[in-house]
Amino acid sequence: MNKQACIFILVFGIVFFPQINYAQVDFNKLPDDDLGNYEDAYQEHFFEALKQKGIENYDRSVKSLLKCIKINDTDPTLFFELGKNYKMLKNFGAAEDALKEAISKSPENEWFLDELYDVYMQQNDLDKALKTVKQLVKFHPDYKQDLASLYIEAKKYNNALNILDELDSEFGYNQDRDYLRNQIYDLTGNDDDRIENLEDRIKSNPEDESTYLRLIYRYSETGDTKKAFDTAKNLLESNPESKLVHLALYKFYLDDNATDDAINSMRIVLTSPNIKPEAKAKVLNDFVSFVSKHPEYEPQLVEITSLIDDDKSPKTLRELAQYHLKVNDKVKALGYLEEILTEDPNDFNTIKDVLMLRLDLNKDSEAEKLSAETLELYPAQPVLYLVNGVANNKLNQPKKAIETLEMGVDFVVDDPKMLSDFYIQLSEAYKQNNNITKSEAFAKKAADLSKQ
Structure with a gap:
């Protein structure tokens, strides 16, 4: 190849190769301009918000979400997350505003409404909670039961009963709704309606034993023993195995x-x-x-x-x-x-009763053993020392009786009768031990107490 041909090829490559490379650029890739920077910043702030919320740094999460909103405020999820963070910070006013903004952008989102409902409940704002839960009812019947509870709190008892009637009619009776119903009857003192409701249930389901029993109780509570007795007999007739x-x-x-x-x-x-x-x-x-x-x-x-x-x-x-x-x-x-x-075995009252009966029935060794064992559990109970002393006296073991009684008498406080019993037993123990002087001294102390 001559020199001129080499120069031609070199110049051709310089001029045309960059154009060929440019033709192979990926047009799906975002250009590295301001729009790309905004997208990166948005994602960075959003994930930072989630991270800070996860570690309960709610104020930092709020700051990151506000940065996201400044970049792009069209996504309702941003306001939903913002409202949740404000709620955790107990900033309920800001939480309400953020969640209402989320709902305005996505009115049919159940979770946004539910979160707003919780904000109102935490503030005990019954009027706003009622308004919100009425919107939630269309999503799930459980919200209807919430609505009944709110009506009770708002003292709108007839509204609550109507809701409960609707739910019972649609889904049958359940324990939670019965609790709410009885709460209303208790608050209003309307026993007639309560009884009428139970009577209607029996008519619709005569096999339901629990309804009969509740009706018997309610009749008895209102003093109508005849109807209570008749209802019990009707239950036995419909369910002989009850x-x-x-x-x-x-x-x-x-x-x-x-x-x-x-x-x-x-x-x-x-x-x-x-x-x-x-x-x-x-x-x-x-x-x-x-x-x-x-x-x-x-x-x-x-x-x-x-x-x-x-x-x-x-x-x-x-x-x-x-x-x-x-x-x-x-x-x-x-x-x-x-x-x-x-x-x-540690029931103290039963132990006392057992000890007294064992003494009465002359089961003295058993009384002595049980009282000694129980003293290890209850070392400050004077009655145990007294029983142990009585048992040892009856077993002709005066030294043991004296030791126990003198130890226990110090625990007697403001009980002259028990103190007198201790002195009588100490008198008996010293008598058995041939110490007549001390025996007579304790006998005199007991006699003096009895005169008081």
């Missing part, structure tokens, strides 16, 4: 002198595994009281309590113990109280 109805029936039967029916209902309650121990204890208490007045029915009480041996709560056991104490059967009473201690 156990809960007997919680009401036994009382009605007792008032009606239908003793056999009452005892049968009590038997069903006390032997049912589905009835709570607290309810059983109440029934047993009534049964015990009844038998105390009518001892001819004691065999039935004994029979029924024998059936519930494997299902006795502490309350039930205590009721049985009290009954046997009333009829002076201390051995059985002690047995039931000792059963309580197997479940709760």
Whole structure:
């Protein structure tokens, strides 16, 4: 190739190659001008806002969002996020303004409205909250229940009841709405409407045991025992297997002198595994009281309590113990109280009762042992020292009695009767120990207390 040809090719390359490269530029790429800088800055501020919100730096998040809005204020999400941050900062006025701006840009966005609703609720602004939740109702029926709650707070009880009626009609009854309904009845004192509502429910669903029971309770509460009794009998007729109805029936039967029916209902309650121990204890208490007045029915009480041996709560056991104490059967009473201690060995009141009965029944070694063990748990209880001293005196162990009694007497405060008992036992202990002088001294102290 000659020299002139080389120069031609070099010049041709210089002139034409840049133009060929320019023709291969990616036109989808944003130019590096002011618009591109704005886009980068917007994204940088937005992600910084999310980051600061995530670490609970809400004020910094607000500043970054405001920078985004300055660049481009068309996105409603910016105002939504801004409103949430203001709410966390308790700046509710600014939160309301920001969220209303978001809603103006996207009126059908449920989450924007819900956030505004929460802002009003946190300020207890019932009027604005009501207005907002009415807009939310179209999104989900749960908001209707919120609307009912707000009507209650605003004392618009009829509006609330109408909403609850609509929801019950559409979705059936539920516990939360029943709570709201009863709250209204309690606030208005409108027992007639409450009862009417329950009566209507029974008509529409005669198999619903819980509605009968609530109606029985409401009739009883208003003093209409005849309707309460009739409702209980209707429940038994529609649901012969119901156990809960007997919680009401036994009382009605007792008032009606239908003793056999009452005892049968009590038997069903006390032997049912589905009835709570607290309810059983109440029934047993009534049964015990009844038998105390009518001892001819004691065999039935004994029979029924024998059936519930494997299902006795502490309350039930205590009721049985009290009954046997009333009829002076201390051995059985002690047995039931000792059963309580197997479940709760640190029950101080039961321990005291057991100790007294053991002394009464001359179970002195057992009383001495239990009182000594319990003193480790309750070292400042003078009654335990006294019982231990009495037990040791009865066991002819005066030195142990003296040691315990002299230790415990210091814990007696403002109780002359107990102090006198301590002196009497110390007198007895010193007498057994052949120290007549001290025995007589403590006897005199006890006598002096009794004269006060």
